[in-house]
Amino acid sequence: MSRTSDDIRKHLKVRRQKQRAILAMRWRCAQGGLEFEQLDTFYGAIRPYLCVAQFFGIMPLSNIRSRDPQDVKFKVRSIGLAVTGLFLLLGGIKTLVGANILFTAGLNAKNMVGLVFLIVGMVNWLNFVGFARSWSHIMLPWSSVDILMLFPPYKRGKRSLRSKVNVLALSVAVLAVAQRFQQFAARVAALEGRHVPEALWYDIRRDHIRLCELASLVEASMSNIVFVSCANNVYVICNQALAIFTKLRHPINYVYFWYSLIFLLARTSLVFMTASKIHDASLLPLRSLYLVPSDGWNQEVQRFADQLTSEFVGLSGYRLFCLTRKSLFGVLATLVTYELMLL
Structure with a gap:
């Protein structure tokens, strides 16, 4: 009987040690440590594409190289937003020129496809800017859910x-x-x-x-x-x-x-x-x-x-x-x- 109770104590001790290790790992991950970067998180998966998106004026975010998702934020005074503004300016000029040509020649259902394409592109750019503004509000609960479900x-x-x-x-x-x-x-x-x-x-x-x-x-x-x-x-x-x-x-x-x-x-x-x-x-x-x-x-x-x-x-x-x-x-x-x- 005593041997059985000793085995139970050992099993509970090993189980508590594993739970402590998991809690310690979760705490280090919550602090944005090296373990967080090694985990299969959404931020780790999307970060390379966020870097590429900066060259096209999409998702203008700052500190995208940081391994801590809490450091990635939307800033008005940033290079990414300046690139986005440049693309919007050039796209707006092209849209206005195209609209002027179409209205002069006569607008119909067939020739307005190109104009709709340009307008949709401008609207999507603005939508991604809005998505970037809400990025910090999304990533904190998202990272916490990632840490919860990876253990x-x-x-x-x-x-x-x-x-x-x-x-x-x-x-x-x-x-x-x-x-x-x-x-x-x-x-x-x-x-x-x-x-x-x-x-x-x-x-x-x-x-x-x-x-x-x-x-x-x-x-x-x-x-x-x-x-x-x-x-x-x-x-x-x-x-x-x-x-x-x-x-x-x-x-x-x-x-x-x-x-x-x-x-x-x-x-x-x-x-x-x-x-x-x-x-x-x-x-x-x-x-x-x-x-x-x-x-x-x-x-x-x-x-x-x-x-x-x-x-x-x-x-x-x-x-x-x-x-x-x-x-x-x-x-x-x-x-x-x-x-x-x-x-």
Whole structure:
């Protein structure tokens, strides 16, 4: 009996030592130490692309070389914002000159595509400046969620964020948030078939609230970018559909026309399918909750289930539309209806 109790004490001692080591690591990471730079965080994955974006006047941030995300801030008096202002000035001049030429020659649905392209580019630049202004408000909770979910009881993803960014750099924010929700779902799935105390369900529900708050911050900061991007894609596709029955002079014109139309449809579908990963991943824990036995169902499980089903988690365009798989099919159905009306 004494030997068994000694083994239990040793096991608890080793467990406490591991917990202390994890807490110490989290504390050093929270201070922006060397360990934080080595972790698979969103900031570590996006930082190389932030450096490249400075040359194009996008995301004008200061101190982007710092390994501490709290040092990266938006400053009015900075080289990045000066480059952005230069691009906006040159783009504004080009837009005004193009608009003057079009209004002089006569504006119609076919020749205004170039003007719309320039205006959308200017608006997107301003949207990214607004996103840069809210960067510091997003990165602090994002980094805290990264530190929370890179240590037990959460399991790390099979693919790192940096490898996913290399596959699809423009969707890094979506992939990063979706991966955290997938890690959360994996933790809940690991509890299937086990007796889970109510206190643990409370901790899980609290972590889910943190994830939802992070997703809400990202959605609020990117809703204008999502709205302009989707509106521009739908407009260009509709403009292309106007000329779908127009006779062209050379075969190469037909090749270019169909290539551009298919490319636009594929790009729009890719935006919706990638952005829908957040919403799909947020619903994954529901399957595990449905498998909870009746004797293990408690008030915290009920609250967690209501939390999953009553709140939408994902990206949207000013809440006018949500980027989900159903929305994609709705957009495609609208485009087909529009084309049938042109026949």
